[in-house]
Amino acid sequence: MRRAPRWQARLTSTYRSEAVTFAADYFDGHTTRAHRVTLSIDAGDLVMVGKGIARRESLSALRVSEPMGVAPRLITFRDGTHCQVAADALPPVFAKTLVVRMQESWRAAAASVVVAALAVVAAYVWGLPAFAAWIANRVPASIQAEIGDGTLQFLDARVFSPSALPATRQDELREAFRGMARSGNDRPQPYRVLFRDGGRIGANALALPDGTILMTDQLVGLAKTDEEILAVLAHELGHLERRHSLRMLIQGSIVAFAIGWYFGDLGGLVAAMPALMLQLRYSRGLEREADEFAATMMRANGVAPSRLADMLAKLDAAARRDRQEGAPDYLATHPATEERIRSLREM
Amino acid sequence: MTMPQAPLAATEPQPGRALRLTFTGRGGEYFRIWIVNLALTILTLGIYSAWAKVRRLQYFYRHTSLAGSSFEYHANPIAILKGRLIAVALLVGYNFTGYLELPLGLALLGVLLLVLPWMIQRSLAFQLHNSSWRGLRFRFAGTLRGAYLAWMPALVIGMAFAGTGLVFAWLGRQGPDVAMDTIDNFGPRTVGATILLLIALLVLALPFAHRQIKNYQHASSRLGAAAFRFRAGVRSFYWVYAKGFGLLFWIVVLAIAPLIIPIQEVDSLDPEIRRAAIEQMLSLVMPIVFYAGPVFIVLPYFAARLRNLVWNGTSIEDHTFVSSLRAFGLGWLYLTNFVLMLLTVGLFKPFADIRLARYRLTHTELLARGSLDDFVAIQEREVGAAGTEVAGAFDFDISF
Numbered sequence: 001m002r003r004a005p006r007w008q009a010r011l012t013s014t015y016r017s018e019a020v021t022f023a024a025d026y027f028d029g030h031t032t033r034a035h036r037v038t039l040s041i042d043a044g045d046l047v048m049v050g051k052g053i054a055r056r057e058s059l060s061a062l063r064v065s066e067p068m069g070v071a072p073r074l075i076t077f078r079d080g081t082h083c084q085v086a087a088d089a090l091p092p093v094f095a096k097t098l099v100v101r102m103q104e105s106w107r108a109a110a111a112s113v114v115v116a117a118l119a120v121v122a123a124y125v126w127g128l129p130a131f132a133a134w135i136a137n138r139v140p141a142s143i144q145a146e147i148g149d150g151t152l153q154f155l156d157a158r159v160f161s162p163s164a165l166p167a168t169r170q171d172e173l174r175e176a177f178r179g180m181a182r183s184g185n186d187r188p189q190p191y192r193v194l195f196r197d198g199g200r201i202g203a204n205a206l207a208l209p210d211g212t213i214l215m216t217d218q219l220v221g222l223a224k225t226d227e228e229i230l231a232v233l234a235h236e237l238g239h240l241e242r243r244h245s246l247r248m249l250i251q252g253s254i255v256a257f258a259i260g261w262y263f264g265d266l267g268g269l270v271a272a273m274p275a276l277m278l279q280l281r282y283s284r285g286l287e288r289e290a291d292e293f294a295a296t297m298m299r300a301n302g303v304a305p306s307r308l309a310d311m312l313a314k315l316d317a318a319a320r321r322d323r324q325e326g327a328p329d330y331l332a333t334h335p336a337t338e339e340r341i342r343s344l345r346e347m
Numbered sequence: 348m349t350m351p352q353a354p355l356a357a358t359e360p361q362p363g364r365a366l367r368l369t370f371t372g373r374g375g376e377y378f379r380i381w382i383v384n385l386a387l388t389i390l391t392l393g394i395y396s397a398w399a400k401v402r403r404l405q406y407f408y409r410h411t412s413l414a415g416s417s418f419e420y421h422a423n424p425i426a427i428l429k430g431r432l433i434a435v436a437l438l439v440g441y442n443f444t445g446y447l448e449l450p451l452g453l454a455l456l457g458v459l460l461l462v463l464p465w466m467i468q469r470s471l472a473f474q475l476h477n478s479s480w481r482g483l484r485f486r487f488a489g490t491l492r493g494a495y496l497a498w499m500p501a502l503v504i505g506m507a508f509a510g511t512g513l514v515f516a517w518l519g520r521q522g523p524d525v526a527m528d529t530i531d532n533f534g535p536r537t538v539g540a541t542i543l544l545l546i547a548l549l550v551l552a553l554p555f556a557h558r559q560i561k562n563y564q565h566a567s568s569r570l571g572a573a574a575f576r577f578r579a580g581v582r583s584f585y586w587v588y589a590k591g592f593g594l595l596f597w598i599v600v601l602a603i604a605p606l607i608i609p610i611q612e613v614d615s616l617d618p619e620i621r622r623a624a625i626e627q628m629l630s631l632v633m634p635i636v637f638y639a640g641p642v643f644i645v646l647p648y649f650a651a652r653l654r655n656l657v658w659n660g661t662s663i664e665d666h667t668f669v670s671s672l673r674a675f676g677l678g679w680l681y682l683t684n685f686v687l688m689l690l691t692v693g694l695f696k697p698f699a700d701i702r703l704a705r706y707r708l709t710h711t712e713l714l715a716r717g718s719l720d721d722f723v724a725i726q727e728r729e730v731g732a733a734g735t736e737v738a739g740a741f742d743f744d745i746s747f
Contacts, residue, residue: 025416027482032571033720034416034481069376071409072417082482084416102383109379112386113694119389262693263685 009046009062009075010095020091024075024083026050039075039083041093046075048083066100124255129285132250136243152212156196163195164217170195176226177233180301189240193233195220203318207236209245222314231294231308238293244286291340295347309344312337363716365669370708372410374698380406381697397428411708413480414719421484422477460502468494475568483724488574489567497563500556504549511545550592554584561657570663571724579660587652594648598640643685647678658711665716672710680706 020041025034026048037050046062048055057077065074073090076082102108163170174193181191191211198204198216205215213236215229223229239245295305316337384399401424408418437459472487479485529538558581565577651672658670684699 029482030724031720032481032483032722065405065409068380068406068409069373070371071406074409074419080482099383099387103380106379109382112382115386115389116382262696263688 009059009064011041011059011093012095020093022085022089022091024048024085024089026053026083027081029079029081034084037083039085064094066097067104128251128254129247132247132254133243135250136246139243139246152194152208152214155214159199159201160196160214160216161199162197164197165195165220173220173226173229173233177230180230180234180297180303181237183297183300189237191237191240203315205232205236207239207245209240211240213237213240218318219315222318223311225307227303227307228311228314230303231298231305232311234294234297235290235308237297238290239286241293242286242289244290248283248286287340288343291344292347295344305347306345309341312341312344316341363714366414366713366715368708368711368713369412370410370705371412372407372701372704374701377406377701378694378697381700382694393431394428397424397431400424400427407704408478411704413713414715416481419479420477421479422473426473460506463502464494464498465491467498471564471567480570481722483571483722486569486571486725487567488569489563493563493567497559500552500559504552504556507545507549511542554588555581557588557653558584565657565661569725571722573664573722575661575663577657577660578662579656583656583660584653587649587656591645591649591652595641595645598644602640643678643682647681648674650674651677654707664722666719667714669712669714670710671712672707676706 022039024037024039026037027034035050035053037048037053040047040049041059044059046057046059048057061078063074063076065076067073067087070087072084072086074082074084096104102112170193177193189211191213193213193215195215195217198218201216203216203218203222205213205219207213213233215233215236219232220229223232291308294308298305298307380402384395384402387395388399401420401422404420404422408420411418440455468487468489468491471489475485475487477484533541558579561579562577565575568575651674655670655672658668661668680702684695684702687695688699
């Protein structure tokens with residue numbers, strides 16, 4: 001059942017029943033022939049006069065389209081027929097709705113810009129990460145393991161070589177970490193620790209989505225005490241526990257989708273560049289979260305969180321020695337290491 | 348008593364006259380409508396978006412005129428809102444199942460793909476039934492069967508590409524060993540040839556699929572009792588696609604060619620330095636080849652030529668359309684719009700939309716042979732009743 005549209009022809013409050021007359025084109029809805037007519041407002045009625053046309057309708061039975069730049073105004077009768085009036089030909093006797101008044105005011109436009117900007121920033125900084133974390137926490141660990149890609153195989157084939165660390169030393173470290181992870185860990189996640197010769201990557205540790213924590217011999221070599229190694233393992237476990245790779249995936253795809261939709265007319269390819277830069281910002285927050293997780297676990301085991309800071313400082317110095325020129329800083333995935341070191345010393 | 352203004356010019360065309368579509372929309376004006384739309388949509392958590400869409404389309408419709416009369420958009424925002432709520436529910440449902448149980452998510456995706464032609468047919472009908480010119484509503488007479496026939500080639504291509512992608516991803520995850528085993532089993536030449544054949548087959552089917560879709564859309568459209576006709580043949584589609592892909596090929600070649608020589612020189616150097624040098628050069632080339640070239644040169648080429656082809660082949664009664672978009676004109680628009688949008692953090696978008704609409708519309712003409720007054724409405728109990736029964740648009744923005 002068709003719902004009757006709301007009839008909107010209201011006169012402004014300043015209209016004082018002066019007679020107004022203007023020209024229009026009338027379309028009877030049966031053909032596309034335009035009929036020149038003259039319209040006039042008289043005592044609350046609209047009078048239409050043309051060649052072979054005479055019609056009188058109460059204004060309450062009409063609908064007048066809202067003003068829109070230089071677009072013609074439409075006066076529509078209940079039977080669906082209508083008149084088109086040039087924008088400058090229609091006398092300003094019809095009241096404007098609130099939305100129309102907002103659209104015509106630059107102040108309302110400025111306010112709208114502020115609202116939109118605040119909403120976008122709030123969504124990006126706070127809403128999206130919260131949403132992604134909420135979804136990621138609901139994904140069962142088995143599914144997260146599925147997301148494990150061929151990264152390990154790739155690294156083993158191209159970059160890593162088998163570890164030079166003796167098996168006993170590896171097991172020693174694994175045992176120590178297993179003991180640490182038992183306390184100070186709210187929701188144990190299946191994991192395994194693997195050692196490799198890091199090749200040209202050097203001293204590093206990373207957590208793969210399927211629960212593998214990789215640590216390179218070079219990092220073990222850099223450390224002065226075992227506590228420093230365990231600190232790094234705790235940090236990597238934090239990435240796993242907090243489902244960071246899954247969250248990055250969710251956030252990244254939503255950001256890419258939103259930008260692609262917004263730049264729509266220019267093709268989804270355009271989305272790639274800005275989306276990538278926005279995604280990098282997320283990794284800094286996640287590194288901080290992993291640091292906090294590690295600090296909590298270490299304190300629960302009587303280890304000072306500053307050990308992690310010491311290790312980070314050593315890693316940073318080593319990286320500086322090997323760093324290749326050319327990568328601009330703001331594109332770097334490693335968050336401000338000094339900032340992290342400072343926070344960890346304060347924890 | 349107010350003086351009567353000049354009457355609206357509803358002109359009568361002479362036989363065989365070219366009538367340009369005019370567009371009077373202005374960026375500044377539209378920006379205010381757009382930004383208020385955006386703010387209200389945010390404040391109402393998206394509910395207002397249906398009203399925003401109606402306002403936006405009314406702005407563009409009413410500022411577009413042919414032979415002195417503008418178009419009009421009649422959609423009821425409530426119907427659009429219903430459609431959008433259903434779409435959101437489907438999207439949320441799909442995402443949830445996708446994460447929790449992979450097979451269920453894939454099945455749901457399959458179902459969604461299967462109902463896609465039905466949703467498109469509904470969208471087209473909704474869009475056209477709610478559009479009118481000089482008091483006459485447009486109509487969409489396309490059947491559901493026609494929609495499936497028209498969209499099946501495109502869906503098959505899409506699913507084939509997606510399927511191939513999934514197979515590659517799965518192979519990649521199994522690790523290099525399984526991939527190597529698979530290749531060894533079938534022989535590297537066979538595998539390579541199969542892949543190439545698959546790609547070629549898909550690419551060759553694209554023009555055909557595109558033509559089917561456009562034919563369905565245009566040939567099923569009506570203005571009142573008059574039917575639109577679509578005359579562009581499959582061969583012309585192949586020709587445009589061939590030229591487009593050729594353009595893409597030359598861009599890739601031209602981007603890579605200057606690097607061939609330096610790579611020869613680099614050959615003699617230390618392997619570490621050579622690898623670094625190649626990486627540096629690739630990082631310069633990749634953005635051009637895979638990004639700027641396709642987006643700002645090849646994409647507008649396809650867009651302009653295909654749009655010209657489609658509209659040059661469209662006619663209604665004795666009148667034919669003439670579309671004269673230029674690939675470089677469109678490409679320049681894309682580029683400037685993109686840069687300005689970046690510089691203004693996206694606020695330039697409404698201006699960009701206006702610029703694009705103006706370009707498209709002012710490069711479209713109707714070659715009118717005879718009077719445009721003689722279109723008649725189909726027999727209806729009530730003028731204007733037709734469209735609103737098609738409620739609940741899945742409102743894909745099917746742009747012309």
